[in-house]
Amino acid sequence: MQELLEEALATLVPSDAEQAAVAALCDSLLARARKAAPDGVEPLLVGSVAKGTWLPGADIDLFLRFPEGADLKTEGLALARAVLPDGEELYAQHPYLRGSVEGYSIDAVPCFAISDPTQPASAVDRTVFHTSWVHDNLTDAQRNDVRLAKRFLAVAGAYGAAAAVGGFSGYLVEVLVHRAGDFPAFVEKVASWRPPVALGAVPGAPEAEITLPDPVDPGRNVAAGVMRDGLARAVLAARQFLAESTADAFVVGAAERKPLGCVTTVVLPHPGGVEETALPHIQRQGRKLVRALEPFGVLGSHCSLGNEGFIVLETAVVELPERQLHRGPAVWDAGAFEFLAAYPQAPLRDGRFWALKPPRHLDIASAVQALLPKARVVEGLADGAEPLPAA
Secondary structure, X not given: OHHHHHHHHHHHOOOHHHHHHHHHHHHHHHHXXXXXXXXXXEEEEEHHHHHOOOOOOOOEEEEEXXXXXXXXXXXXXXXXXXXXXXXXXXXXXXXXEEEEEOXXXXXXXXXXXXXXXXXXXXXXXXXXXXXXXXXXXXXXXXXXXXXXXXHHHHHHOOEOOOOOOOOEOHHHHHHHXXXXXXXXXXXXXXXXXXXXXXXXXXXOOOOOOEEOEEOOEXXXXXXXXXXXXXXXXXXXXXXXXXXXXOHHHHOOOOOOOOOOOEEEEEEEEOOOOOHHHHHHHHHHHHHXXXXXXXXXXXXXXXXXXXXXXXXEEEEOOOEOOOOEEEEEEEOOOOOHHHHXXXXXXXXXXXXXXXXXXXXXXXXHHHHHHHHOOXXXXXXXXXXXXXXXXXX
């Protein structure tokens, strides 16, 4: 396995040329921010580039730390605009700008300079402490193990804390690799998990698939964003890798999934806002549809966002027979007489009445539009929609 990991790592560590280019770009961004920053404001780099756990082509995160009480919408964005004049304004707990410089995606993020990560604060404000923790606790070898773990989870479809993935954030991966010691031990631990995974106690935290106290704020569950499918994909990938270790585990797009059933795309108007807020709205509609379409045999669903919102459904059928088996009450249950009055020819089987009745909706399109009147239903995979990911 060691030879395989070394070969994979060789593709995941940025080249000397890219490291030099990114270092020069970061110096330039910091210099620009410091020149424009008012007194008391501290620009600094955070995220994977600052931690030394980045992969080739990684985004660069420049944080602009303002004293508490500052107006981040006005003062913060003004400073961010001095760094990224053409940046797009977005919002995730605090307003920020996203732009591109020399081919790299840059986030210029105003935040508050808190002194204690355990005090009430946004995840954005706490990020600075995560960067410091990684610097203080991960060895150079473990930083490379983090690179392996990130790519491994990305290939499995389990990397990224965004709503679209519901997987492992970069910081969570760093904490888990540190706890395990190295990448092989990380994989062994993940392969043994079964939800709910308790890796420590976080008093008062909501129930979650994985519970792990944040090293810089023990009152916060650092794994709260991992959803059931994200956990399942990670566990499956780990078990498969232990059973047969291959280079495909580190190659994005190596696995392709062919649908088992009928594919239908439900297209909805974009709800507005950025992906972090818009996609959860589409996902809620997706969950409603999965429950409502159970008679069609829902195998799976996947939500994505482009110019419109997409819910891709895979079902056993897209049309139902004109009559379906209808399970009635047992003779001794309440409602037995009423059921027999409605279906006087209903036979008894195992003490229970059974009948046939028309389905509420004969086809999947009418069922969808009854629940979501503004939806457009497309047979197959619509342009712009993402297919169900491979397991």
